[in-house]
Amino acid sequence: MSSRPTRARHLVLALVVLLGATAAACSRDSGPSDDPSDTPTASTVRFATFNASLNRSRAGELAEDMAAGNDPQIGAVAEIVQRNHPDVLLVNEFDYYPDNIAVDLFRQNYLSVSQRGQTPIDYPYAYTAPVNTGVPTGRDLDRDGRIDGPGDAYGFGAFPGQYGMVVLSKFPIDTAAVRTFQNFLWKDMPDNLLPRDYYGDNADALRLSSKSHWDVPITVGEKTIHVLASHPTPPSFDGPEDRNGTRNHDEVRLSADYIAGGGDANYIYDDVGVRGGLPEGASFVFLGDQNSDPNDGGSVAGTIAQVLSRPELTDPAPVSDGAKLQASQGHTTPAELDTADFADPDPGNLRVDYVLPSVDLTVTGSAVFWPPTGTDGADLLPPTVSSDHRLVWIDVTVS
Structure with missing residues (x-):
């Protein structure tokens, strides 16, 4: 993309300074309003995931587009969110900025502004944190003779x-209890x-999460629900060693073992050194773009089944x-379950985005936002704007 005018850059820098100063006085999950009276009290809560493709090709570009307030792709994403109105939303592929800078601009300039007549939506609470994408390892991981390329980072970027993520919520986030x-x-x-044969001496330095795995507790009434957010690497763009396919498998497995808890999770440690997974009987919603279809695509066999088969959760x-x-690819997974519109014929449309609640949360509704061609809202989908993924939501009863 072409560079933005100098005046726009100056505007963004001024906003960054202002928002940074404001954020320094607030907790990381604070947003436009922290007034407890603004928190909804509904017994039905809508959880959603959306890989919104809010990533850009260079650092700083997303904040510029957010500050402008008139970017058509961001506007389309915001309209999709407004049409579906989730109470808790995980956005994958949202470039990370410290102090919620891009998150605040997204809320203020897009979500809080009606998009083509839709009802604005307010998320008083948000959580975002650093991810592995684009973080240099100083090693030649992709064997291209250099150590500073996107394939040499802890996660491709x-x-x-780049390709970070954010949790937006109408309910309070217990920031102090978040595990990353x-x-x-x-x-x-x-x-x-x-694949040690491929990575050689670099193998022991590799981090598992291509972005990160998060356990974000939110408070709904008197109940804590753990939002388990992740975005494993696609099982493609590699060679016969299948380094991305095997990583995708083990990233999904980390979530499955974390949900299982107990002895299955004793090996897991978070970023402050605390070991173990979810407490027994904890309420949770597992969600995110897992880049793995139950039957089709390039995943290692059984990858997403590691989560789908857990007795602690249900699949709506x-x-x-x-x-x-x-759908026209003749896949095994029923076409109506697909959540992403990928290139035909390979890999074709796939089910890769999931919202899976714990068994104690009763599901009362669910859908994938994929209006048929020619119907209301279909113009928000590619090949025009927004993302090649679809927003996926479920409604659960919280008592």
């Missing part, structure tokens, strides 16, 4: 924070699939008419 797993080393997972299996009508 052109700059630190950015620095967990791949080698420390028992029986891992790490959200569907859409749009995906059912569009």
